[in-house]
Amino acid sequence: MDLGEFQIPGNSDPNQKTSHLSLDIGGSLIKLVYFSTNDGDNDDELGSSGNESVGVSNGSRSYPVLKGRLHFSKFETRKINDCLDFIQTKRLHLGGCQRLAALPIEKTIIKATGGGAYKYADLFKEKLDICLDKEDEMDCLVAGANFLLKAVHQEAFTYLDGKKEFVQIDQNDLYPYLLVNIGSGVSMIKVEGDGKFERVSGTNVGGGTFWGLGRLLTKCKSFDELLELSQQGNNRVIDMLVGDIYGGTDYSKVGLSSTTIASSFGKAISDKKELQDYQPEDIARSLLRMISNNIGQIAYLNALRFGLKRIFFGGFFIRGHAYTMDTIAVGVDFWSKGEAKAMFLRHEGFLGALGAFMSYEKHGLDDLKDAVQGNAWLPVFIPSKSKS
Numbered sequence: 001m002d003l004g005e006f007q008i009p010g011n012s013d014p015n016q017k018t019s020h021l022s023l024d025i026g027g028s029l030i031k032l033v034y035f036s037t038n039d040g041d042n043d044d045e046l047g048s049s050g051n052e053s054v055g056v057s058n059g060s061r062s063y064p065v066l067k068g069r070l071h072f073s074k075f076e077t078r079k080i081n082d083c084l085d086f087i088q089t090k091r092l093h094l095g096g097c098q099r100l101a102a103l104p105i106e107k108t109i110i111k112a113t114g115g116g117a118y119k120y121a122d123l124f125k126e127k128l129d130i131c132l133d134k135e136d137e138m139d140c141l142v143a144g145a146n147f148l149l150k151a152v153h154q155e156a157f158t159y160l161d162g163k164k165e166f167v168q169i170d171q172n173d174l175y176p177y178l179l180v181n182i183g184s185g186v187s188m189i190k191v192e193g194d195g196k197f198e199r200v201s202g203t204n205v206g207g208g209t210f211w212g213l214g215r216l217l218t219k220c221k222s223f224d225e226l227l228e229l230s231q232q233g234n235n236r237v238i239d240m241l242v243g244d245i246y247g248g249t250d251y252s253k254v255g256l257s258s259t260t261i262a263s264s265f266g267k268a269i270s271d272k273k274e275l276q277d278y279q280p281e282d283i284a285r286s287l288l289r290m291i292s293n294n295i296g297q298i299a300y301l302n303a304l305r306f307g308l309k310r311i312f313f314g315g316f317f318i319r320g321h322a323y324t325m326d327t328i329a330v331g332v333d334f335w336s337k338g339e340a341k342a343m344f345l346r347h348e349g350f351l352g353a354l355g356a357f358m359s360y361e362k363h364g365l366d367d368l369k370d371a372v373q374g375n376a377w378l379p380v381f382i383p384s385k386s387k388s
């Protein structure tokens with residue numbers, strides 16, 4: 001079973017209850033967020049009554065249910081059956097039982113976002129007998145990002161010269177910002193408030209491009225293998241630098257140093273070399289740099305277009321990978337002449353799934369925020385021992 005980066009604590013504890021599973025089913029990955037509590041007093045609240053008050057609702061606080069954990073997990077979309085098995089084995093779909101007004105009988109409904117909420121709705125119905133309650137992908141990304149930025153301590157950080165620095169977010173001075181979500185493809189969203197946003201741009205050259213091209217060119221079997229490989233490579237072997245064109249010197253008149261990449265993969269045109277003559281690690285490095293640079297540049301141009309100083313990068317492409325973040329941050333810094341700042345998010349890949357989770361009516365943002373600040377509720381990461 002593919003548990004991805006995060007391991008879920010076993011459900012061997014008979015008192016552990018899960019509730020409010022939400023899904024983000026993307027082109028590459030399925031992300032799951034669910035809440036669990038060990039509090040045996042909550043049986044009624046977590047039962048199948050359609051009207052139970054979970055968390056804080058309209059001033060009626062039922063804190064006990066907040067004494068639990070938010071769990072995060074992911075699966076490759078191409079292995080969706082593993083995800084279905086996981087949900088079934090852990091009985092994750094049984095906690096969030098509700099009634100939809102539109103449905104004649106009580107049905108388990110699970111909040112889901114991403115294109116797969118449409119594509120796989122029938123599969124979930126058939127295999128798990130659950131209805132996916134679709135939430136818009138952009139709504140969820142923004143809700144997830146706003147929640148994390150406002151409520152979770154040390155969520156955002158900058159990454160420059162190999163140094164990670166957490167950013168103190170002033171809740172009263174968060175907006176506007178540009179959210180760049182790097183999934184299979186890339187969405188760029190200007191965010192001006194809660195639920196106030198516009199998808200202003202995007203690019204089809206994203207995480208799917210890196211993994212897809214990288215798989216074909218290097219024969220790597222997993223995304224993580226490709227990423228690790230890139231760490232050992234040297235992109236200069238295959239990229240054409242300004243110095244390669246200018247006989248080793250800078251093109252200083254326009255501010256281009258000899259080491260700037262003039263053309264990604266450009267050396268491959270002049271070399272009498274075939275694919276097998278290049279080292280896979282150099283190809284991986286060049287590819288990662290090409291895609292990260294390109295996204296950093298488009299992000300900066302959009303920030304410039306709307307006068308935005310802060311750019312938050314999310315999506316699973318980033319993977320907390322130093323070189324990826326460094327390339328994006330250096331690109332933004334270079335193009336903006338230090339004016340704009342690239343920031344990254346600790347829960348990078350889970351924005352949409354968190355947003356879908358928040359859309360359960362009973363879990364309003366303020367409620368969760370209160371709980372986090374009161375330390376009654378803490379999102380936790382449990383690093384997996386095994387690699388997917």
Ligand SMILES: Nc1ncnc2c1ncn2[C@@H]1O[C@H](COP(=O)(O)OP(=O)(O)OP(=O)(O)O)[C@@H](O)[C@H]1O
Pocket residue numbers: 024025026027028029030076114115182183184185186206207208209210211223224314315316317318319349388
């Ligand atoms: N274990 C993994 N398997 C596959 N891709 C991974 C993995 N880990 C990170 N990635 C990268 O993350 C990308 C997917 O990111 P994310 O889950 O945020 O997007 P998505 O929701 O699948 O895509 P979209 O929103 O475009 O539908 C992949 O294209 C790949 O670049």
Ligand SMILES: CC(C)(CO)[C@@H](O)C(=O)NCCC(=O)O
Pocket residue numbers: 026027114115137183184185186187201202203204
């Ligand atoms: C199509 C979505 C929104 C699906 O998540 C994403 O993959 C994306 O933003 N792709 C880039 C599409 C474009 O703007 O060119």
